[in-house]
Amino acid sequence: MDSNVFKGKWKQLKGEAQKQWGKLTDDDMDVINGEKDKLVGKLQERYGHTKDAAEDEYHRWSSSYRDEAPADADRRI
Known part of the structure; x- marks a missing residue:
């Protein structure tokens, strides 16, 4: 998922992220505030993952939340 899309959908995705990674606290979620990094x-920090492993986790999870706009949306008149 594109970083801008992730940030824009953070309010909807926040609960899903907390379900996925139960060790993340409410304070963690406030700090994250839709920023992938x-x-x-x-x-x-919470799971002891390497950066690569954490990136892989993020990409696997976020791939199920695609941007809902059609690929050709900006070409429509």
Whole structure:
């Protein structure tokens, strides 16, 4: 998921992220605030993941939340 899309959808995704990674606290979620790099950092901190492993976790999870706009949306008249 694109970083801008992730940030824009953070309010909807926040609860899902907390379900996925139960060790993340409400304070962690406030710090993350829709920023992918901060989420990856918190996954490293809370779960002891390497940066690559945390990035992989993020990408696997976020791939199920695609941007809902059609690929050709900006070409429509």
